[in-house]
Amino acid sequence: MPIGVASFEQIISGGFTLIDKTLLISEFIKNNNTVLIISHPEKFSKTTNITMLKCFFSVPNLPDNLGYQRALFKETKVMENSEIIQNHFCKHPVIHITFKNYNSCNSWKCIEARLHEELSRLYREHQAFEI
Structure with a gap:
């Protein structure tokens, strides 16, 4: 491994x-x-x-x-x-979100901004799927 x-x-x-x-x-x-x-x-x-x-x-x-x-x-x-x-x-x-790379954030605003970016990326990735 x-x-x-x-x-x-x-x-x-x-x-x-x-x-x-x-x-x-x-x-x-x-x-x-x-x-x-x-x-x-x-x-x-x-x-x-x-x-x-x-x-x-x-x-x-x-x-x-x-x-x-x-x-x-x-x-x-x-x-x-x-x-x-x-x-x-x-x-x-499948929506997969990991918080592994959030440890460099030192404020809620930073975490919120990264989460918004991740959700936007996931939306673009999945928008072609009919759910």
Whole structure:
């Protein structure tokens, strides 16, 4: 595992070793809660797992991204479940907001400005989707 690389996409496309935790996707789907809070102590793969969920569920923003996203999961346990693949793989608009880079903000105005920028970017990214 490389130091400083936590994104599922970067780990897979970089050829690094990753323990297959894709069955978390199945558990996520089976869970009928409206809200799911995922918390673990620092350095317990939260970012990797969250970015894995994003890569799996998110609708590709470019037509050729579907093949790329499929390649990320090609040898994983979740791909053995055809029902999950058919009903959920690349079928949901996903909004992912991380607050990792907000620690340099020293005021609420700074946090608010960054959040506005992030929400604007997400809006532009998702405006083509019909929800």
